[in-house]
């Protein structure tokens with residue numbers, strides 16, 4: 240059971256916020272396979288930019304399936320508070336604050352993981368956002384800015400004191416980017432230091448690994464990012480394992496084809512056909528990484544319309560079997 244403020248659910252797996260990946264169509268595909276907790280890709284806290292097509296697509300509205308967990312990114316307490324308030328009015332049921340993103344664009348404007356260097360500012364931001372909304376507020380961070388400045392424990396304590404409902408820790412520092420192995424000892428230290436729920440994140444790519452990370456860190460839940468790309472059934476498979484100790488069978492080829500067709504059509508409806516076709520190539524490409532189909536992939540990337548993409552998936556009659564039968 241994972242509890243976030245007033246929300247509770249037996250699922251202990253969260254689909255990570257990933258810019259350019261966890262848009263509404265992908266969130267719904269993950270939900271289709273049984274994921275419950277899914278975080279939206281980050282949206283800037285600069286509401287003056289919200290009229291842009293990119294931001295419009297990143298907002299979450301009341302008509303999306305519950306629970307709507309929306310991540311905001313920025314570095315200015317008042318702006319973040321205002322963005323959180325507006326997100327909640329539009330339909331967000333949980334607000335997440337991004338202090339994990341190492342991307343230059345975010346860090347140059349002192350946002351994302353750069354904030355971790357300034358604990359006083361962190362305290363201001365968290366307090367301002369918590370005060371601004373009635374919905375629970377969560378924080379996503381790394382272990383620190385660099386190997387010599389690992390202050391996730393201090394920041395988690397600040398978070399707990401300011402009324403944050405849950406913290407997620409990606410077991411790397413900002414300097415590590417995505418290199419090396421996630422440091423689960425570092426995450427365990429954070430878990431031991433606070434009594435609010437702590438979520439372990441980094442390199443969790445199978446049910447077995449999720450179980451090991453939960454045991455090792457004592458965390459309340461796991462967050463899965465890259466491993467769900469092309470495998471949107473994985474978060475639910477991990478949950479199944481955590482709850483039963485058994486492995487769930489992968490969806491069969493016909494279920495995967497049906498999922499891809501629905502996803503491609505939703506992308507086209509959501510973004511318009513030109514962008515939808517391009518984004519669909521990325522998702523289908525990820526999916527095809529786990530099957531033997533290099534020539535199909537090359538050909539698929541030349542297709543220009545949603546109709547052609549749907550026909551191609553339906554024609555994938557050789558229905559390349561996934562390499563693994565079970566996600567272990």
Ligand SMILES: Cc1cc2nc3c(=O)[nH]c(=O)nc-3n(C[C@H](O)[C@H](O)[C@H](O)COP(=O)(O)O)c2cc1C
Nearest residue numbers: 255256257258280281339409441442443463464465
């Ligand atoms: C393409 C991509 C986009 C990401 N975008 C975000 C984001 O918008 N907000 C955020 O907090 N983290 C973002 N992350 C980091 C992930 O949420 C996660 O912390 C990281 O990938 C480690 O988890 P993993 O090893 O399971 O992928 C992103 C990661 C990737 C690969």
